[in-house]
Amino acid sequence: MVSFTKILLISQTVLSASLFGILGNEQSLTLPSRDERPIPGGSPISVCDITEPQLLSIDSVIISPNPPQRGQNLTVSAIGHLTKDVEDGAYVDVDVRYGYIKLISQTYDLCEQVGEVDLECPLSKGEYKLSKIVEIPAEVPPGKYTVFARAYTKDDEFISCITGSIVFNADRSWKILG
Numbered sequence: 001m002v003s004f005t006k007i008l009l010i011s012q013t014v015l016s017a018s019l020f021g022i023l024g025n026e027q028s029l030t031l032p033s034r035d036e037r038p039i040p041g042g043s044p045i046s047v048c049d050i051t052e053p054q055l056l057s058i059d060s061v062i063i064s065p066n067p068p069q070r071g072q073n074l075t076v077s078a079i080g081h082l083t084k085d086v087e088d089g090a091y092v093d094v095d096v097r098y099g100y101i102k103l104i105s106q107t108y109d110l111c112e113q114v115g116e117v118d119l120e121c122p123l124s125k126g127e128y129k130l131s132k133i134v135e136i137p138a139e140v141p142p143g144k145y146t147v148f149a150r151a152y153t154k155d156d157e158f159i160s161c162i163t164g165s166i167v168f169n170a171d172r173s174w175k176i177l178g
């Protein structure tokens with residue numbers, strides 16, 4: 001019979017081997033997660049939870065300027081298609097992290113949010129081309145921001161998982177001072 005200590009030793013070896021495997025190869029830290037796939041267009045935005053079927057497929061996202069800058073307007077253009085109608089009651093769970101700190105973890109009414117891009121529920125299936133200007137305040141603290149947005153229909157069918165990371169650098173004056 002395999003003893004408990006032996007299992008413990010084996011798991012410790014596997015654990016340390018994989019830890020060293022990761023830490024010893026810095027590149028693996030920057031590779032996108034296997035659960036994510038970059039969306040064509042060169043933005044820092046990816047589809048996440050890709051092993052799960054999603055009602056929205058996003059063909060491209062283009063942002064300008066790329067990378068986004070504090071104190072500038074960001075234009076986001078996206079093309080995607082919905083394979084099923086989305087009715088009132090759909091929602092989106094949004095998580096925003098600043099470094100390792102959770103800034104926002106909130107659920108929003110998806111149909112209210114699509115009003116921002118001049119859409120209205122029910123959203124019928126088909127192709128969508130969206131464009132939106134977002135003002136990024138100059139006061140946004142520098143650092144790394146990571147966003148996850150997961151959208152669901154009112155019946156909890158998965159619509160989409162979108163993720164992205166942005167690093168806002170400190171101002172040049174800060175760099176000179178620092």
Ligand SMILES: *[C@@H]1O[C@H](CO)[C@@H](O)[C@H](O)[C@H]1NC(C)=O
Nearest residue numbers: 071072073074133134135136
């Ligand atoms: C961003 O766009 C708004 C209008 O959409 C405009 O009032 C504002 O001046 C713009 N800001 C910059 C920094 O260009």
